[in-house]
Amino acid sequence: MDVVVNAATSADGKLSNRRREQIAISGPDDFDRVDDLRAESDAVMVGVGTVLADDPHLTVDESTSAVRTERGEPPQPARVVADSRARTPPDARILDGVARTYLLVSEAAPTERVERLEAQDARVITVGDDRVDLEDGFETLATEGIDRLLVEGGGELIFSLFEADLVDELSVFVGPTIIGGREAPTLADGDGFVEGFPELSLESVERLDRGVVLRWRV
Numbered sequence: 001m002d003v004v005v006n007a008a009t010s011a012d013g014k015l016s017n018r019r020r021e022q023i024a025i026s027g028p029d030d031f032d033r034v035d036d037l038r039a040e041s042d043a044v045m046v047g048v049g050t051v052l053a054d055d056p057h058l059t060v061d062e063s064t065s066a067v068r069t070e071r072g073e074p075p076q077p078a079r080v081v082a083d084s085r086a087r088t089p090p091d092a093r094i095l096d097g098v099a100r101t102y103l104l105v106s107e108a109a110p111t112e113r114v115e116r117l118e119a120q121d122a123r124v125i126t127v128g129d130d131r132v133d134l135e136d137g138f139e140t141l142a143t144e145g146i147d148r149l150l151v152e153g154g155g156e157l158i159f160s161l162f163e164a165d166l167v168d169e170l171s172v173f174v175g176p177t178i179i180g181g182r183e184a185p186t187l188a189d190g191d192g193f194v195e196g197f198p199e200l201s202l203e204s205v206e207r208l209d210r211g212v213v214l215r216w217r218v
């Protein structure tokens with residue numbers, strides 16, 4: 001599976017503020033770029049922290065959806081959430097039925113929550129004892145026909161993906177603002193690396209909106 005991570009950060013590397021509120025860091029041109037990235041993907045993934053903070057929809061625009069249909073693809077990419085304890089709210093926007101939604105949960109997810117989410121048509125995949133095993137999860141998603149996966153965040157999930165050596169490409173929109181705050185999420189949080197830092201190779205640099213898009217191969 002080809003895994004692309006994309007996010008927008010402030011100039012100081014923050015994904016949002018210390019209250020974990022969604023911040024408009026990029027502008028309309030970057031949202032169009034993200035729409036294109038989604039359109040080229042079989043599925044779009046976030047961590048449950050992002051679902052709880054942002055309640056994202058993770059769909060493509062109508063015109064982009066029409067292009068996917070012409071290509072013989074589902075009108076919308078599938079949606080995937082890493083959600084060890086099945087904390088996704090049953091009324092989350094990702095469960096509105098517009099696209100197929102997979103929830104990767106662990107054995108520790110309470111059965112009643114899993115059943116409630118399955119009743120909302122979520123396709124629940126159990127991988128890992130206490131925490132989602134991302135490698136196993138991706139193997140299962142590949143058997144569902146997901147060959148290209150776009151990951152949009154947040155910082156905990158992105159770190160875990162780098163830690164498991166599962167990222168092929170990283171693109172970051174860096175915007176013209178400082179958010180600050182030691183508790184504010186950054187592009188890669190988790191425990192952090194102390195050695196064996198993933199090495200990136202810069203592919204392109206592009207001015208967009210009032211910031212810059214950096215694209216790296218891992």
Ligand SMILES: NC(=O)C1=CN([C@@H]2O[C@H](COP(=O)(O)OP(=O)(O)OC[C@H]3O[C@@H](n4cnc5c(N)ncnc54)[C@H](O)[C@@H]3O)[C@@H](O)[C@H]2O)C=CC1
Pocket residue numbers: 006007008009014015016017019020021022023025046047048049050051053054082083084085131132133134152153154155156157158160161185189
């Ligand atoms: N500026 C941007 O482009 C974006 C910003 N955000 C921001 O990021 C924040 C949310 O990020 P985080 O709190 O870091 O949450 P997150 O979205 O990375 O989710 C982390 C949660 O996912 C679950 N999870 C299951 N298996 C996991 C695994 N193997 N590794 C890691 N997590 C796993 C855990 O419950 C964990 O707490 C919000 O403030 C949101 O607004 C989120 C996406 C994009």
Ligand SMILES: Nc1nc(O)c(N)c(N[C@@H]2O[C@H](COP(=O)(O)O)[C@@H](O)[C@H]2O)n1
Pocket residue numbers: 007008022023024025026027030031034046050054055056057058059152153173
């Ligand atoms: N690319 C980008 N730029 C920003 O400025 C952002 N705040 C984000 N945030 C993430 O975009 C997703 C929203 O998805 P929907 O529009 O609801 O489909 C979500 O993952 C945000 O955290 N992204």
